[in-house]
Amino acid sequence: MTLLPTSTAGSLPKPSWLAEPETLWSPWKLQDDQLVSGKQDALRIALQEQQHAGIDIISDGEQTRQHFVTTFIEHLNGVDFDNRKTVKIRDRYDASVPVVINAVSRQKSVFVEDAKFLRQQTKQPIKWALPGPMTMVDTLYDDHYKSREKLAWEFAKILNEEAKELEAAGVDIIQFDEPAFNVFFDEVNDWGIACLERAIEGLKCETAVHICYGYGIKANTDWKESLGSEWRQYEEIFPKLQASNIDIISLECHNSRVPTELLELVRGKKVMVGAIDVATNHIETPEEVADTLRNVLKYVDADKLYPCTNCGMAPLSRKVASGKLAALNAGAEIIRKELGAA
Numbered sequence: 653m654t655l656l657p658t659s660t661a662g663s664l665p666k667p668s669w670l671a672e673p674e675t676l677w678s679p680w681k682l683q684d685d686q687l688v689s690g691k692q693d694a695l696r697i698a699l700q701e702q703q704h705a706g707i708d709i710i711s712d713g714e715q716t717r718q719h720f721v722t723t724f725i726e727h728l729n730g731v732d733f734d735n736r737k738t739v740k741i742r743d744r745y746d747a748s749v750p751v752v753i754n755a756v757s758r759q760k761s762v763f764v765e766d767a768k769f770l771r772q773q774t775k776q777p778i779k780w781a782l783p784g785p786m787t788m789v790d791t792l793y794d795d796h797y798k799s800r801e802k803l804a805w806e807f808a809k810i811l812n813e814e815a816k817e818l819e820a821a822g823v824d825i826i827q828f829d830e831p832a833f834n835v836f837f838d839e840v841n842d843w844g845i846a847c848l849e850r851a852i853e854g855l856k857c858e859t860a861v862h863i864c865y866g867y868g869i870k871a872n873t874d875w876k877e878s879l880g881s882e883w884r885q886y887e888e889i890f891p892k893l894q895a896s897n898i899d900i901i902s903l904e905c906h907n908s909r910v911p912t913e914l915l916e917l918v919r920g921k922k923v924m925v926g927a928i929d930v931a932t933n934h935i936e937t938p939e940e941v942a943d944t945l946r947n948v949l950k951y952v953d954a955d956k957l958y959p960c961t962n963c964g965m966a967p968l969s970r971k972v973a974s975g976k977l978a979a980l981n982a983g984a985e986i987i988r989k990e991l992g993a994a
């Protein structure tokens with residue numbers, strides 16, 4: 653693979669005929685068979701947009717899911733989606749969530765058919781995102797296990813089954829989204845990373861964990877405002893992540909107040925460096941992207957640096973998102989030239 657391979661953290665905007673644009677978690681506009689083929693068409697467009705922008709590691713743009721956590725949970729036994737409860741997500745905002753009422757299990761694969769479809773469309777490396785066990789626990793009300801840790805272990809086993817099938821379908825990198833890792837540090841160190849390692853047990857493909865400061869929604873930007881001039885959240889969890897079996901760590905870097913030197917704590921890991929801000933409509937210049945990457949290069953070896961977006965781009969307009977994809981690649985190209993690799 654090329655030096656500094658580019659990718660996205662996950663989601664891309666959906667076409668307006670599939671779901672309401674510039675809206676997070678917006679409901680589908682199609683049903684039944686039309687929805688199935690609509691999702692596949694959207695997936696083809698997401699692939700083409702990434703290829704057109706020169707992205708090296710292709711994702712599905714999350715075109716086949718409504719929500720990065722609940723779409724997975726919908727396919728599990730033991731969870732009641734009809735009688736929802738309101739909980740605070742990541743200690744930040746209220747949400748109406750499904751309730752765990754019985755032992756959780758996976759009847760059949762959730763995303764494997766979608767992943768096979770993407771695999772058929774391209775020979776480029778593909779990355780697939782799943783929710784992480786701790787973030788799943790944090791997006792539910794648990795009326796059965798009554799223990800966040802116990803429930804996370806159950807989810808880790810289920811995620812491992814799904815991940816093994818995704819690997820068999822030809823997925824090159826399986827990513828677990830764990831924004832909750834940025835909030836519950838004690839739990840992360842007690843059992844969060846251990847559960848993640850259970851979720852990747854036995855996998856031969858590469859594995860990643862995405863830990864961000866969230867989509868550019870108000871609850872998140874307000875929270876960021878409260879974090880002060882230096883965001884040192886990563887510092888709490890990096891030592892244990894560095895020692896874990898996870899191959900790649902996906903982080904928010906561009907326009908964030910994360911002190912770059914914290915990356916020294918995960919030296920040796922591959923790092924997907926967020927060099928695109930998903931909380932603004934400003935399209936980064938290639939030079940702005942290059943500045944972020946150049947700065948990170950002091951702490952991440954060039955062969956382990958994967959330019960990426962800070963988080964998903966689902967809430968952005970398609971025009972802004974495709975501009976940002978192009979900027980990401982152009983910025984990476986500047987640094988490749990500087991390193992004599994292009």
Ligand SMILES: [Zn+2]
Pocket residue numbers: 661831862863864865866867962963964
């Ligand atoms: Zn994210």
